[in-house]
Amino acid sequence: MADLALQHGGTTVVRRAHRRPHDARRAREQWTAVVLSFPALFLMFLLLIGPVATVLIISFTDYQLGAPSVGLVGLQNYQDLFSDRVFWKSLGNTLRYVAIVVPASVAFGLAVALLIESGEGLKSFYRAVFFVPVMATLIAMAISWEYMLHPQFGLINLLLKQIGLAPQSWLTDPHLVLPTLAAIGIWQLFGFNMVLFLAGLVSIPRHLYDAAALDGAQSAWSRFWLVTWPMLGPVTMFVVLISAVRSFQVFDTVHVLTKGGPNKASEVLLYTMYSEGFEFFRSGQAAAVAVVFLAFVLTLTVIKARLIEKRVHYL
Amino acid sequence: MLKTCLLSAAIALIAGPALAATEIVVQFPYGELFTETHKQIAAAFAKKRPDIKVTFRAPYDSYEEGTQKVLREAITKQMPDITFQGLNRVRIFVDRGIAQPLDSYIKADKGIEAEGFHQAMYDIGMQNGKVYALPFAISLPIAYYNLDLVKKAGGDPNKLPANWEEVIELAKKIKALGPDVNGVTYAWDITGNWLWQAPVFAQGGSMLNADESKVAFDGPEGQYAIKTLARLVTEAKMPNLNQPDMRAAFAAGKTGIHFTSTSDLAKVTTMVDKKFELKTHLFPGVAPVKGRLPAGGNVGIILTADPKKQEAAWEVMKFWHGAEGAAIVAKTTGYMPPNKKANEVYLKDFYIENPNNYTAVKQLPILTKWYAFPGENGLKITDVIKDHLNSIVTGTRAGEPDKVLVDMTSDVQKLLPRK
Numbered sequence: 040m041a042d043l044a045l046q047h048g049g050t051t052v053v054r055r056a057h058r059r060p061h062d063a064r065r066a067r068e069q070w071t072a073v074v075l076s077f078p079a080l081f082l083m084f085l086l087l088i089g090p091v092a093t094v095l096i097i098s099f100t101d102y103q104l105g106a107p108s109v110g111l112v113g114l115q116n117y118q119d120l121f122s123d124r125v126f127w128k129s130l131g132n133t134l135r136y137v138a139i140v141v142p143a144s145v146a147f148g149l150a151v152a153l154l155i156e157s158g159e160g161l162k163s164f165y166r167a168v169f170f171v172p173v174m175a176t177l178i179a180m181a182i183s184w185e186y187m188l189h190p191q192f193g194l195i196n197l198l199l200k201q202i203g204l205a206p207q208s209w210l211t212d213p214h215l216v217l218p219t220l221a222a223i224g225i226w227q228l229f230g231f232n233m234v235l236f237l238a239g240l241v242s243i244p245r246h247l248y249d250a251a252a253l254d255g256a257q258s259a260w261s262r263f264w265l266v267t268w269p270m271l272g273p274v275t276m277f278v279v280l281i282s283a284v285r286s287f288q289v290f291d292t293v294h295v296l297t298k299g300g301p302n303k304a305s306e307v308l309l310y311t312m313y314s315e316g317f318e319f320f321r322s323g324q325a326a327a328v329a330v331v332f333l334a335f336v337l338t339l340t341v342i343k344a345r346l347i348e349k350r351v352h353y354l
Numbered sequence: 355m356l357k358t359c360l361l362s363a364a365i366a367l368i369a370g371p372a373l374a375a376t377e378i379v380v381q382f383p384y385g386e387l388f389t390e391t392h393k394q395i396a397a398a399f400a401k402k403r404p405d406i407k408v409t410f411r412a413p414y415d416s417y418e419e420g421t422q423k424v425l426r427e428a429i430t431k432q433m434p435d436i437t438f439q440g441l442n443r444v445r446i447f448v449d450r451g452i453a454q455p456l457d458s459y460i461k462a463d464k465g466i467e468a469e470g471f472h473q474a475m476y477d478i479g480m481q482n483g484k485v486y487a488l489p490f491a492i493s494l495p496i497a498y499y500n501l502d503l504v505k506k507a508g509g510d511p512n513k514l515p516a517n518w519e520e521v522i523e524l525a526k527k528i529k530a531l532g533p534d535v536n537g538v539t540y541a542w543d544i545t546g547n548w549l550w551q552a553p554v555f556a557q558g559g560s561m562l563n564a565d566e567s568k569v570a571f572d573g574p575e576g577q578y579a580i581k582t583l584a585r586l587v588t589e590a591k592m593p594n595l596n597q598p599d600m601r602a603a604f605a606a607g608k609t610g611i612h613f614t615s616t617s618d619l620a621k622v623t624t625m626v627d628k629k630f631e632l633k634t635h636l637f638p639g640v641a642p643v644k645g646r647l648p649a650g651g652n653v654g655i656i657l658t659a660d661p662k663k664q665e666a667a668w669e670v671m672k673f674w675h676g677a678e679g680a681a682i683v684a685k686t687t688g689y690m691p692p693n694k695k696a697n698e699v700y701l702k703d704f705y706i707e708n709p710n711n712y713t714a715v716k717q718l719p720i721l722t723k724w725y726a727f728p729g730e731n732g733l734k735i736t737d738v739i740k741d742h743l744n745s746i747v748t749g750t751r752a753g754e755p756d757k758v759l760v761d762m763t764s765d766v767q768k769l770l771p772r773k
Contacts, residue, residue: 103730105425105450125741190599211596213748301594302744317422319733320446 091333098326104316116327126328128303129311132217133287136307139221140228140286145278147225148232149271153263155233156240166237173230181295184223185210188296210297213304220305223292228285232278239274243267273347280343284336308332375407376666382438383420383652385413387617388491391686395679399670406666417443417545417652424657428452435658435667441651442546444479444487445726446733453486454656459668460485470677470695478692478723479653487653488675491689493617494647494714494721495552497521497638501631503528503535503610514635518553518582521611521638525590528610537590539600541614542583542747544650547739549613551648551725553579556637558644561725567770572763577756582639584746584755594748601625613637615650616714619688623710634713646722651689690714692721729771738765 098116102109120126155165172180187194188209196206209219247266256265290309293299299306299314308328316325382388396408414420417440427433428450439447447453460466460476471488479487501511507527515521525537542549551561559575562568570576586592595603597614604612605625619634626632637647654674656667673679680691681700688711691697697705697715705712727735742762745751751758 101730104422105428105452107451191602211594300744302741302748302750314737315734318418319731319737320422320425321730321734 094326094329094333097323098330100323102322102326104320104322112323116323120324120327120331125303125306126311129299129306129308130331132303132305133289133307135217136221136224136289137283137286139218140224140289141279141282143221144225144228144232144282144286145275147229148278149236149275151229152233152236152240153267156237166234169230169233171230172227173234177227177291178295180227181223181292184292185296188219211301213301216297216301216305220289220292220296224286224289228282232282235274235278235281236271239271240267243270276346277343280339280346284339284343287332287336287339308335375405376663377407377409378436378663378667378670379409379411379434380436380438380670381411381414381420381423381434383414383417383440385415387687388438389413391491391683394682394686395674398678398682399673402673403669406669408670421446424452425450433657435656435663436670437655437657438490438652439487439655440546440724441478441489441492441649441653442724442726444481444653444655445728447655448481448486452657454659454664455484455486456488456656456668456671457485463672466672468695469672470680470693470697471675472692472694474718474721475675475692478649478721479655480723487655488671489649489651489653489692490675491617491651491683491687492692492714492721493615493650493689494717495549495613495637495650496616496713496717497635498604498612498614498618498622499633499635500604500607500610501633502607503531503630506531507610511631511633514633515611515638516636518585518639522585522590525586525592525611529591534608536593536603536609538586538592538611539595539604539609539613540583540586540592541597541600541612542743543597543740544615545736546724546726547736547743548615548648548650548724550579550739550743552637553582553639555646555648555722556640558641558646561727562770566728569763569767569770572759576759580746580755580759583743584752584758587747587749587752592747605629616690616711617651617688619710621688623688632710634710636713636717640720646720647717648724649692649721650724684711690718692718727766727770729769731769731771735766735769738762738769 099111099113100109101112101115151165151169155162155169158165188196190196190206190208190211193209195209199206207215209215243266247270248262251262251266256262288309289307290313293305293307293310294313297305299310309332312325312328312332315321315328380392382392392410396410399406399408411434414423420437420439421443424433424437424439424447433452444453456479460471475489476485478489479485497514499511499514504511504514504524507524507530509524509527515524521538527537528535529537540549554561554571554575557575557578559573559579560570563570571579593603600609600612600614601618601622602625603609605622607626607630616634623632639645640647654671656664656671658664658667675691675693677693677695677700680693680696683689683691684696684701684704690711691701697718705715726732739762742758742765746755746758
């Protein structure tokens with residue numbers, strides 16, 4: 040992207056030097072540019088804008104999966120949605136999930152990255168080990184978690200019994216189920232954040248630490264607070280937003296482990312969308328949920344785009 | 355080598371269509387339960403009708419998935435010729451115009467009664483006055499008793515509870531045997547509100563009124579049913595477990611009475627093995643004359659609209675649901691075939707040897723349809739009811755079943771089609 044912009048800037052400068060005699064050529068160039076960008080635009084419409092527009096349109100209809108006819112119903116789907124208890128519960132759960140997973144996975148990812156970076160040997164080993172959860176299929180991992188969390192013979196409850204604590208029904212207790220799913224979410228996400236932080240750490244110039252040492256920053260904490268943390272600012276911002284977007288998309292664990300239960304205690308937006316569309320066959324209603332979901336993710340993306348632009352400031 | 359391979363492939367391609375029998379594509383749910391059953395029936399059928407070739411698609415994982423798949427395939431025109439679907443899913447296929455009516459075939463086939471087909475079978479797949487489906491494997495709600503625990507608690511194994519009052523009394527006594535013993539468990543969350551419909555229908559009630567415009571489960575029958583469920587929690591101390599955990603606890607000998615589908619019988623019997631004496635018994639609280647029980651299980655539906663294929667598909671359906679096919683269903687699954695001839699002739703000895711399998715057959719006369727709610731919100735309603743029942747089972751609202759029923763009624767009423 041940056042390269043392209045630079046080239047483009049270059050040609051403009053050249054063009055400005057001898058403008059008038061080359062008007063025809065310029066028009067031709069512009070025409071070529073439009074033609075060349077056509078395949079990209081076409082694909083963008085086909086794969087991104089088209090489907091989103093379709094979902095938006097479906098959300099204003101009473102379409103049902105497999106139904107022979109469709110009718111416009113205006114805002115009816117949204118009215119039904121906003122008066123449905125399940126939707127508000129689902130939205131609340133999703134926000135709570137994001138509120139737990141984002142700070143924890145960012146903090147954990149940063150801590151592990153710092154530990155690995157400050158250690159001597161086995162760096163690549165640790166990097167690989169902590170990155171495994173990111174690579175693994177979440178569905179398969181969810182099944183392993185299901186066994187570990189089993190109320191009667193699960194590993195976690197056996198360990199709790201060993202140290203004299205009461206076993207818990209992690210996935211059927213309405214108060215525990217969301218934090219449990221969040222813990223799995225953190226486990227899955229922090230390795231990814233760790234890798235991003237590691238990249239950020241490597242790019243901090245060593246001489247900054249030397250300068251800080253000269254100025255009297257002796258303790259590890261002051262080195263972190265004065266150099267590392269501010270220099271990681273842009274990376275941290277990026278990590279926070281990416282984590283937020285990814286935790287908004289939580290679905291696999293819910294689908295495999297709880298199906299939104301018990302009594303909707305772990306119902307999240309994407310799962311509501313799935314059950315409305317593919318279990319209750321209310322496609323219009325599902326599309327309305329999708330639109331709400333898109334609005335959230337789009338907001339996050341806009342924030343990201345705005346803030347990432349500012350990172351130039353640090354470079 | 356390669357040449358001969360190619361040659362034989364070419365010959366197969368040319369010769370194939372000439373020899374080809376009419377192919378009927380069949381898809382069914384729950385491979386782990388039914389693959390063996392369908393395979394055996396197909397083998398028996400192949401001997402009788404070599405001119406019709408039955409091929410199977412990979413089984414659906416569940417009733418829910420099966421319905422989704424057919425609805426999607428209806429758009430892309432890739433449906434199988436015959437599909438087996440959950441009993442309460444007939445309605446959606448009829449509403450969408452996907453299922454093909456069978457009446458003309460049933461009328462034209464004179465010998466069909468002698469093959470064990472009967473009116474109650476047709477009633478189950480009837481919608482808007484036409485038969486669209488035939489029941490293949492039927493399950494009914496029944497009670498499973500751990501006789502060892504019943505005896506220990508002072509109950510009489512020869513006089514097991516006939517009504518809910520007696521069930522709760524016995525469950526309390528069993529519960530008193532120890533802190534890790536459960537008196538009773540009730541698989542209330544079986545898909546499609548099955549075990550909510552059961553106690554309401556057993557009292558003679560119904561889900562909606564006759565023209566399906568108003569909720570009817572808020573009447574005395576529904577009040578009795580929801581209060582009973584609450585009493586299981588408050589008085590009999592029913593634990594809040596999911597279905598697999600309930601089954602595991604019962605099979606481990608930790609539960610005295612377990613209410614669930616007959617379809618669990620094969621699994622439970624194997625899991626119990628010789629740990630304790632298992633006995634199945636009639637579902638309690640069935641009112642005389644007007645009491646009914648909803649049939650679970652799955653039905654066969656013809657989807658192909660091509661008249662030639664339909665004829666072949668009907669031959670397949672007739673065999674699958676006929677006496678021979680039905681007998682295979684009973685022997686390979688815990689399900690019961692609705693076919694009269696199969697039960698009375700082919701399976702006579704089987705039921706004498708397996709009295710636990712016979713409990714459901716005794717309940718056959720009070721069989722009724724597994725009710726599906728009307729309109730576009732039909733399946734959403736099922737979910738709403740499930741959530742309300744859950745609030746009782748978790749204990750949160752076990753103290754106020756009347757209020758739960760009022761809320762449940764108004765929530766369901768809002769989702770019914772506005773006429």
